[in-house]
Every structure is written in structure tokens, then in C-alpha cells.
Amino acid sequence: MAPHPDKPQVYHPKMAPTWWLKNPRYFLFMMRELTSVFIAIFLVVFLIQIFKLSQGPEAYASFLEKLRSPGWIAFHVVALLFALYHSFTWFDLTSKVQIVQLGKRRMPPRLVTAASIGVWVILSLAVLLLFFLL
Amino acid sequence: MSERKTAEPLWWALFSAGGVVAAFLVPIHLFLHSLAAPLGWIPDRLISYDRMVALFGHPLVKVYLFFVIALPLYHWAHRFRFILFDLGLKGLRKPVAVLCYGGAILGTAGALWVLLQV
Secondary structure, eight states: OOOBTTBOOOOOOOOOTTGGGSSHHHHHHHHHHHHHHHHHHHHHHHHHHHHHHHTOHHHHHHHHHHHTSHHHHHHHHHHHHHHHHHHHHHHHHHHHHSOOEETTEEOOHHHHHHHHHHHHHHHHHHHHHHHHHO | OOSSOOSHHHHHHHHHHHHHHHHHHHHHHIIIIIIITTTTOSOHHHHSHHHHHHHHTSHHHHHHHHHHHHHHHHHHHHHHHHHHHHTTOGGGHHHHHHHHHHHHHHHHHHHHHHHHHO
């Protein structure tokens, strides 16, 4: 294409779809992005589980039976690992982006990450406790 | 779409909110409902049909579940959109965005509908 005076030519590097396999950091980046897919699939399955509740006891029981199959258990184990990877990368990243000040001093990002993990533990225990006690 | 005004800030805010909800609350619910319950690690009386209907039928629990399910879908939509771009679908910006955010909106409507049934 002939260069147009009003349109600057932009260089578009051609990247192979497998570019993220070339470097461990790119690979981890792609895994982090992929966590969202596993989380979304879990949420859809969870929503179906809730829908089955509205369809009566038999529908609910047979869906729980399906979730007991080795395939679904294996999927959810992997999905849980991806979900945890999302949590920790998210806490790590937000602590760097968000500046938390205490007086005049900036809290070190590592401390903010640790605080987020603390909140995560407390919230998780609270969900468990409420599920068992409500 | 003009260069100045886009819906990007809205999608980014939803992405961000979904990321927070997913980080703090998704692992425990995944463990509880999709692993511990089917594997029999939770007493039967707690996951019996009547108990679950009573729990998930509570208005406050419904509101909570709505946000726990709907918000991370926007997190997915945003990240998946950029996964597809990064894998080479740069020429299909509009259809990819419509597919991703449309999916999240559909999921939100589905969550609302399902939660109103229980």
C-alpha cells in the first residue's frame, strides 16, 4: 500500500498465536488471563446447580450425582487451583497499583498483599461458618 | 464509536469489581459447592434439598449470590476479550467485544432469572 500523507504508517508486528509459549513469564501471564475462563465455567455450573434446586428434589439430587463423577471432580480441582492463582496474582497486582498511605508513609506493597490475604482468609472462614451455622 | 467517548471505563470498572469478588469469594464457594459437597465432606443435612432451598431462597442470600455470580462474568469477559486479541483476532475487535460482554450480560440475566425461581 502506498503511504498516505495524512495517515502515518504504523508498524504492526506479526505475532504467532503461540507467542506466549516462548517465555515462562509470557506463559504465566497467559495462565493468569486464563483463570477467568475456569472461574466463569465454575460460575455457570454453580448457577445450573441453583437452577436445579428450583426444579425439585430429584433434579437437584441427580445434578449432585453428576458433580460426583471423576471428570467433574478433576475439572473442579483444576478450576480451584486456577481460582487460587487468580486470587494471589490479583492481591499482588492491586497492592502495586493501589497506593495505601498511613500518615505520610506509603505502606509497602508486600504488606498490602499480606493484608489482602488476611482478609481473604477471614472472608473464606466467614462463608464456611455461615454455611454451617445458618 | 468516537475516539473520545467509549464504554471502556464502564467495562473496566465491572472488570475490576469482578476481579475483586473473584479473588476474595470464588475459591471458597468453588471448594464448598463443587468439591466438598459432591465428595461428601459436608454433613448430608446441610446440603439436603430442603436446607439448600431454605438457604438459597433467603432474599439476602439471593442478593449476595447474584453479585458473586454476575460480577466475575465481567471479569471473564474483559480478560477473554484480550486473550482473543492476543491470540491474533485483532481484526475482529467489534465481534469479539460483543461476544464477550454479550455473554456476561446474558449470564447476568440468567443469574437474575434463576435466583428469582428458587
